[in-house]
Amino acid sequence: MKRTLVLIALLVFLTGPARPASAERLVTVAFPLFAPYRTLENGRPAGLVVALLDDVAKRMGFKVKFVEVSFHRAMYMLDNGDVDIMPGLFKRKDREERYLYVETPYRYERTSFFVLRDGPRIDSYDDLRGLTIGTLEEVKYFDRFDNDDTLTKKPVLSDMLNIRKLLEGRIDCFAMAGEVAKQKIVMAGAEKSIVQAAFRPAQKDGVYLVFSRRSPNKDLVEKLNETLSAMEKEGELSRLYQRYFGY
Structure with missing residues (x-):
């Protein structure tokens, strides 16, 4: 009996305390102000990206925490893994090497x-x-x-x-x-x-969510892409554009 108790204690020590099955993971998102994508209403995060990620989080079962910083600071935090996600990036070769892109863009911009x-x-x-x-x-x-x-x-x-x-x-x-x-x-x-000005370049780019390569939540990339793709097919992205852009 004594030997059994010792083995149980050792197993608990090695594995750590059990996590509740219902515990939601927390995903942190860098939040440079960039209306109408990312803005504040009565001091609280709002805008297209907030509505989008709130919907995604409900579908996937995680919680979102928005961290308000400048764009430059957000990139630094993303590089260091201090935030999980940065919204609003175009796809460029150097950035694809630095970050993990969710393949489905949530918007196109010029x-x-x-x-x-x-x-x-x-x-x-x-x-x-x-x-x-x-x-x-x-x-x-x-x-x-x-x-x-x-x-x-x-x-x-x-x-x-x-x-x-x-x-x-x-x-x-x-x-x-x-x-x-x-x-x-x-x-x-x-x-x-x-x-x-009259001149506008022909190039129109997708706007993406990207994960830090140091994020402990980077395993969500593929599932998040599937969720965004489903929302696009359901017309949910179009409804968000209508709500925030009027078309």
């Missing part, structure tokens, strides 16, 4: 350029030459632009800072996803001063 109403005309890509262009640190836009070292790009940590710099004449234009820019310009009260 870069636009914004100027002052009486500012320079940008009717073609070549019109960007000679201009000082505001960009966001760590953000990818489109291949030609990202790889063009002949352009003068001035990266900052905040989209709102680019809007302020344009209003103050410190840059000639800035690059940003069109739908996001429109909302941020309104938030800045600059819709009468800032307009979208």
